[in-house]
């Protein structure tokens with residue numbers, strides 16, 4: 001009997017090509033489109049595309065409304081994090097709870113042993129590995145995924161480059177336009193900027209004090225939720241000759257702490273909500289502290305659910321709330337949230 005795979009189909013070129021490839025490989029393919037939020041017009045358009053692919057492949061596709069779950073697990077966390085002066089990573093949370101959480105439960109309900117997506121990642125059933133194409137690699141966003149689901153995951157695009165994925169779609173007459181459509185933005189529910197999303201829920205324009213590391217008031221800012229650590233624009237510092245960066249955010253007093261670039265340097269930090277694919281308590285590895293950055297060698301020690309990370313070279317602009325992903329070369333060991 002053919003093995004059944006459930007594919008997360010977004011209407012984008014990556015998941016479309018994923019579906020074509022897995023059907024060619026001999027899997028019995030079903031697709032699911034998850035409605036995650038209420039961006040006007042967004043779902044109607046994507047669902048139509050998913051149906052078009054389904055017609056072409058002759059497969060069954062499901063429309064699954066997970067907007068309530070997404071709101072509870074991802075969207076609220078996003079809003080609350082900014083309120084607390086943190087920099088959230090909604091994609092990391094979505095991958096844990098929705099894409100490789102609720103979608104896996106859905107796969108169970110239709111008797112699908114495997115779950116596939118168009119993520120640029122590799123997985124051997126035990127570990128996740130960075131994609132061959134370093135520019136597209138998305139493994140960082142899976143550092144909080146539960147270990148138990150790994151044996152069921154398939155990522156056919158982990159060895160592909162995006163241009164080849166587009167070229168593949170372009171060669172199929174009915175899927176031609178998938179190759180040229182606009183690529184999705186980084187956070188699916190953010191249309192333009194994250195402040196716009198926050199402003200729908202609260203007043204974020206409350207001017208406050210800009211303070212230096214000694215506690216002196218040196219200027220003004222637009223409201224602490226407009227800033228993330230490392231940001232260097234959008235606030236005022238009296239008589240500053242050098243560029244100043246946001247070093248810390250104090251929601252209680254609506255203050256931002258600013259300083260020159262060398263003050264952004266961090267050599268050690270802590271990580272909570274640790275999720276590891278291997279039983280490790282003390283180890284050397286490399287850590288990525290944000291998505292588009294190089295992994296830095298470090299030593300990690302885990303005690304009472306928190307990891308102490310000591311870096312062998314400094315990083316600049318470490319934002320609390322962001323994910324820290326631990327790697328052994330291309331192999332993802334797991335990760336957690338910077339605290």
Ligand SMILES: Nc1ncnc2c1ncn2[C@@H]1O[C@H](COP(=O)(O)OP(=O)(O)OP(=O)(O)O)[C@@H](O)[C@H]1O
Pocket residue numbers: 007008009010011012013014015016032033034035036099116117118119183184188
């Ligand atoms: N709303 C959704 N419903 C079902 N699966 C989804 C949805 N959004 C994303 N996915 C799955 O997660 C994968 C990675 O999502 P991401 O948002 O990074 O999309 P992407 O790289 O633009 O891929 P695509 O070209 O398939 O949209 C997608 O390839 C798809 O398999």
